[in-house]
Amino acid sequence: MRSLLSEWLTLHCTRELDTMIEIEGKRRCCGCEACRQGCPQSCIRMERDEEGFDYPIVDTDRCIECHKCERVCPFMKLDEPREPQAVYAACATDEGLREASSSGGLFTLLAEDTLRRGGVVFGVRFDEAWSVCHDYTETIEGLAPFRGSKYLQSRIGESYRQAEQFLKEERPVLFTGTPCQIKGLVHYLGHAYDNLMTVDVVCHGVPSPMVWQRYLTTLRAGQGEITGISFRDKSVSGWRRYDFVAQSAGGGNVRQFYGDNIYMRGFLHDLYLRPSCYACMAKGGRSQSDLTLGDYWGVERTCPDLDRALDEDKGTSVVMIHSERGRRLLEGLPCRYRQTNYASAVAGNPAIEQSVTEPPKRQLFFAQLDAEPLDSLIARLTVIPLHKRLWRQLHHQAHRVKMRLRRLARD
Ligand SMILES: Cc1cc2nc3c(=O)[nH]c(=O)nc-3n(C[C@H](O)[C@H](O)[C@H](O)COP(=O)(O)OP(=O)(O)OC[C@H]3O[C@@H](n4cnc5c(N)ncnc54)[C@H](O)[C@@H]3O)c2cc1C
Ligand code: SF4
Ligand code: SF4
Ligand code: SF4
Structure with a gap:
């Protein structure tokens, strides 16, 4: 096992999983934990590095060399960017919901729709220490903690496993997260489910x-x-x-x-930010999500004629549709929406496609953090x-x- 992993990691991560990862290799691990959750021996654990990000470590004594960790890792199959099938400016008609959400409140509308169909919604909430983690809910009240962007990396926990279980029980599942978390889920599951709906957010990157x-x-x-x-x-x-x-x-x-x-x-x-965020492999439609949600920065220029209600500074979402299922869902929601185009969405929001550049001062920041x-x-x-x-x-x-x-x- 040690040699197989070493071979793979030399190619993909320039690291060894049972030692700490070299800096350049860290860009090739987004911390999605698909490998840990997929390991049939439960012999992968996550360990926090000195910057505060978690990376996988293999207990080589218990490893049976099944290669599953390699197969599920989203870095093993890098997809080409893909433009969305359609792009909309949209916001919830419920003004209270719109104000309580980070953008236009589309997440809650999609989630409520899933729950009404007897489904389960996965999202990100604060934990007891005010860090953030993925969790799921089966109730409308349970959606409130998921509302609003939390600007730090969420711990995925066992949510891929839990989502898989619900999918096998034929429950509708809405899974939300960053593009790399969605790509991790898709790789973990290994095949498409008709009852799965995936939504990622436009992602600037996640802080430590x-x-x-x-x-x-x-x-x-x-x-x-x-x-x-x-x-x-x-x-x-x-x-x-x-x-x-x-x-x-x-x-x-x-x-x-x-x-x-x-x-x-x-x-x-x-x-x-996490090192992988400076060379993101999942944004630009590469996560394989059904829908991508973000802020429609520049909506006032794109849709100057738009209904005033859409632009009174309560928040407008950019909604990018990547699948027929995503399109059908948007059309049934209680929201106002207007079709626009991809170029205008990207013009106001480069994070849709581009990774930010690692600033030279990042190293200095972590070097000085304790001092x-x-x-x-x-x-x-x-x-x-x-x-x-x-x-x-x-x-x-x-x-x-x-x-x-x-x-x-x-x-
Ligand atoms: C770390 C991060 C960076 C972002 N960067 C940008 C950006 O550069 N440009 C842009 O247009 N939009 C960005 N967004 C997305 C935007 O802030 C809104 O989350 C998105 O538009 C959905 O808003 P909403 O009104 O539909 O719903 P809301 O209720 O505001 O959104 C909540 C949704 O965000 C998810 N979420 C919250 N925190 C996290 C987290 N830490 N990790 C994963 N998922 C999380 C929840 O699970 C839920 O699906 C970012 C979001 C996050 C979390
Ligand atoms: S090869 Fe199989 S047993 Fe070994 S760490 Fe990977 S998933 Fe676990
Ligand atoms: S599966 Fe996720 S956590 Fe594991 S090595 Fe790959 S990117 Fe990192
Ligand atoms: S930019 Fe976002 S999607 Fe890309 S690696 Fe970072 S957290 Fe993941």
């Missing part, structure tokens, strides 16, 4: 769960115990200039424009000139006033 935990420690030091987190709160500043919000037991909530929040700043400067307080380290490595900061503050305050006036006029 360890960096997130360190950020939470700084938050707790100032605010006390955390009782709620929203990475994308639209209630005050709207969809385009959303806030990061952390609620705490003492009531001293943090609300910051995302550009001013230090964790979001490091994330959006790509300082602590410097997190907030000053991120601030130092993502310096924004004073005039830009002032301009942004001014713009943000003006935007908030505009939002307030708009609400007053509406009420």
